[in-house]
Amino acid sequence: MALPLTCLPASSPRERGEESLPRAAAPFLGFARLLRRHAFAVAPEQATSFMQAVTLLGPRSMNDIREAALATLAPSPDRRIEFDAHLRSHFYGDVKPSIEGEEDETRIKDDRGTREEQSQAARQGKGGELTSAREQLSSRDFQRAADGLGAFRRGLASALPARRSFRTIRTRSRGTLDLRRSLGEIVSADGDIPSPQLRRRQTVPRKLLLLIDVSGSMKLHTADYLKLAHAAVQGADRAEVFTFGTRLTRITSALRVRDRDQALARAAVLVDDWDGGTRMGPTLLAFLSVPRFSAFARGAAVVILSDALERGDHADLETAMRRLSARAFRLSLATPLAGDPRFRPATAALRAIVPVLDDLVDGSSLKSLTDFILSLARPAPSAEAIWKRVS
Amino acid sequence: MTRADAEQIAASPEAVAARLAASRYLADDSLATAIFLAIRLGKPLLLEGAPGVGKTEAAKAVAELLGRELVRLQCYEGIDAAHALYEWNYQRQLLAIRHAGEHEIDIYDDRFLIARPLLQVLRVPEQRVLLVDEIDRSDHEFEALLLEFLSDFQISIPERGTIRAATQPIVILTSNRTRELAEALRRRCVYHWIGYPDAAREAEIIMLRAGDVAEATARAVANAVQQIRARPLAKPPGIAEAVEWANAATILEKGGSPWPEAFRRAIGVLIKDEEDLSAIAPELGRIVEESLA
Numbered sequence: 042m043a044l045p046l047t048c049l050p051a052s053s054p055r056e057r058g059e060e061s062l063p064r065a066a067a068p069f070l071g072f073a074r075l076l077r078r079h080a081f082a083v084a085p086e087q088a089t090s091f092m093q094a095v096t097l098l099g100p101r102s103m104n105d106i107r108e109a110a111l112a113t114l115a116p117s118p119d120r121r122i123e124f125d126a127h128l129r130s131h132f133y134g135d136v137k138p139s140i141e142g143e144e145d146e147t148r149i150k151d152d153r154g155t156r157e158e159q160s161q162a163a164r165q166g167k168g169g170e171l172t173s174a175r176e177q178l179s180s181r182d183f184q185r186a187a188d189g190l191g192a193f194r195r196g197l198a199s200a201l202p203a204r205r206s207f208r209t210i211r212t213r214s215r216g217t218l219d220l221r222r223s224l225g226e227i228v229s230a231d232g233d234i235p236s237p238q239l240r241r242r243q244t245v246p247r248k249l250l251l252l253i254d255v256s257g258s259m260k261l262h263t264a265d266y267l268k269l270a271h272a273a274v275q276g277a278d279r280a281e282v283f284t285f286g287t288r289l290t291r292i293t294s295a296l297r298v299r300d301r302d303q304a305l306a307r308a309a310v311l312v313d314d315w316d317g318g319t320r321m322g323p324t325l326l327a328f329l330s331v332p333r334f335s336a337f338a339r340g341a342a343v344v345i346l347s348d349a350l351e352r353g354d355h356a357d358l359e360t361a362m363r364r365l366s367a368r369a370f371r372l373s374l375a376t377p378l379a380g381d382p383r384f385r386p387a388t389a390a391l392r393a394i395v396p397v398l399d400d401l402v403d404g405s406s407l408k409s410l411t412d413f414i415l416s417l418a419r420p421a422p423s424a425e426a427i428w429k430r431v432s
Numbered sequence: 433m434t435r436a437d438a439e440q441i442a443a444s445p446e447a448v449a450a451r452l453a454a455s456r457y458l459a460d461d462s463l464a465t466a467i468f469l470a471i472r473l474g475k476p477l478l479l480e481g482a483p484g485v486g487k488t489e490a491a492k493a494v495a496e497l498l499g500r501e502l503v504r505l506q507c508y509e510g511i512d513a514a515h516a517l518y519e520w521n522y523q524r525q526l527l528a529i530r531h532a533g534e535h536e537i538d539i540y541d542d543r544f545l546i547a548r549p550l551l552q553v554l555r556v557p558e559q560r561v562l563l564v565d566e567i568d569r570s571d572h573e574f575e576a577l578l579l580e581f582l583s584d585f586q587i588s589i590p591e592r593g594t595i596r597a598a599t600q601p602i603v604i605l606t607s608n609r610t611r612e613l614a615e616a617l618r619r620r621c622v623y624h625w626i627g628y629p630d631a632a633r634e635a636e637i638i639m640l641r642a643g644d645v646a647e648a649t650a651r652a653v654a655n656a657v658q659q660i661r662a663r664p665l666a667k668p669p670g671i672a673e674a675v676e677w678a679n680a681a682t683i684l685e686k687g688g689s690p691w692p693e694a695f696r697r698a699i700g701v702l703i704k705d706e707e708d709l710s711a712i713a714p715e716l717g718r719i720v721e722e723s724l725a
Contacts, residue, residue: 082615082619084615084619086619087619090473090475090622093473094469094473094622097468097469097472097473098445098465098468098469104461105465108445108461108462108465108466109465109469111462111466111623111624111625112462112465112466112469112470112622112623112624113469113473113622113623115478115618115619115621115622115623117612118480118609118625121625206510207508207509207510208510208512220522220523220526221520221522223522224520224522224525224526224539227526227529228529228539232529232530326664329666330664332482332608332609332610333609333610333611333612335610336610336611360664360707360711363707364666364707367666367707
């Protein structure tokens with residue numbers, strides 16, 4: 042049964058097609074509409090299923106209505122608290138409680154939706170409080186400047202490390218027999234055996250994951266880093282970009298806009314914690330605690346653009362880096378501090394993480410960064426081996 | 433078993449929960465309601481949750497509840513139509529062409545068709561439950577292919593035409609949420625998020641699943657596992673690991689290790705990550721002793 046309902050932007054009940062519906066259906070349709078107003082994706086067929094489910098369950102109690110809503114309207118687990126709040130406000134008339142997390146928790150912002158998630162891992166985080174000044178929220182504009190990112194964008198797809206895919210492609214030589222296509226040839230050639238068709242496993246570039254520090258100490262470099270990130274998202278098949286400071290923000294979708302000014306303007310709106318403090322360890326743990334995000338890191342080339350100035354306790358940072366390293370194909374830290382020839386990884390945090398890093402490189406200029414990222418497919422000695430030699 | 437029989441078994445969420453318990457699967461009210469609704473609304477059931485909370489076990493229990501065979505399609509990166517829908521047996525087709533000589537032969541006959549899980553289920557929807565396991569591991573293209581199957585319950589084979597299920601099959605999808613599934617897929621399904629059970633329920637599950645474990649041991653294991661999961665581990669232990677831990681500790685205890693020691697020695701079956709093991713080691717003694725108290 043398809044009900045002519047809810048997705049119409051109509052104002053009167055007649056226009057909404059509700060006149061023909063039993064009065065008892067109104068609260069359920071109203072709830073679906075309420076959810077849509079708060080950016081939950083509720084299709085008309087889901088609203089119909091919701092009412093069918095309520096009918097099937099009796100309903101014998103308000104809990105039945107809640108269960109029916111959860112099963113048929115399928116809110117994402119990240120938004121369950123928000124969903125419950127709307128349910129209570131709609132069916133019980135409760136005042137909508139705050140759904141924001143506590144201020145001292147690392148919040149995760151995903152630009153696929155408008156929501157902010159909380160992470161269990163981040164709740165452990167004490168590092169941030171010790172590390173830096175208070176959370177300082179601000180916004181930022183980006184201006185266009187001449188740079189050499191065009192070549193980087195064009196060369197990136199072929200420069201990234203590759204892996205063998207499970208999928209196969211047709212090939213003229215060096216492959217296994219493709220019986221499906223060969224048989225087609227044989228049948229069309231009336232039983233004669235023409236040249237056999239071959240296939241072999243495809244080589245695909247690995248994912249590229251950029252984690253950009255936008256804290257106050259990186260202020261001079263964040264604009265360049267975001268331009269680089271835009272070029273990376275445009276150039277690579279699968280690139281993901283997150284910013285971190287006191288919060289973690291996914292900005293990949295914003296950077297998918299082709300026009301750089303527009304893309305960076307969108308990213309600038311998304312990120313709330315420009316030039317604030319850093320909670321690097323807890324934020325990276327928060328990243329790892331969301332399965333959807335940590336799956337990006339699996340088998341990927343992960344490049345962290347940060348000075349890694351984690352003051353105070355760096356246990357969280359060490360744990361996060363070890364876990365990232367275990368997931369990633371190659372884990373690199375590009376720090377602007379390494380642009381100075383006198384730089385040595387001497388801070389306690391850097392000393393702790395150098396053994397798990399594949400690369401610790403200069404991130405002080407766009408040129409050095411693009412050169413480094415384009416060389417990711419080439420083997421190099423580990424960061425520890427290099428820095429032991431120079432220190 | 434016809435659809436009407438299935439609906440009779442799933443008369444109410446309570447009936448579903450009772451039947452699942454008889455199949456040694458303890459479902460809470462929400463899960464029993466979701467299964468009840470999926471059967472009665474004729475929609476696929478999408479189960480999401482962390483690894484080890486019992487999503488696949490739930491599908492097995494539903495198949496047992498309905499007295500049907502479970503057909504499992506394990507998803508992975510790169511899975512395509514030939515693995516999920518059907519494939520022709522090319523070797524047999526080639527041999528048949530050679531044997532036929534001058535005679536006419538239909539190389540797209542049934543005997544050359546290898547039915548993969550989706551086709552198997554379409555052919556006899558009343559005897560099978562389809563489990564599409566870890567759909568989040570597959571590519572977006574495969575998810576789109578599945579969408580077509582889930583909305584119309586039909587498969588088009590170019591050489592043979594369209595095969596359509598006479599009745600809607602029972603389909604269960606699971607996801608660990610390593611990526612967001614398409615809204616279109618979620619929309620077509622009855623959805624349920626399975627979380628870790630509370631300590632009391634986990635103790636019940638351990639009693640039900642483990643071979644020869646005392647009730648006090650099951651309770652201690654459940655309490656300890658709750659505390660361990662609250663820590664930021666790389667791989668939090670699932671329910672199956674908790675059951676194994678209770679079993680292993682019981683065996684060690686019977687072999688002569690006293691209680692707290694038996695739990696400590698068997699920790700390898702609960703925590704299977706070296707880093708997690710070293711993170712939890714200093715606190716393990718205290719956690720076990722508190723749980724035993």
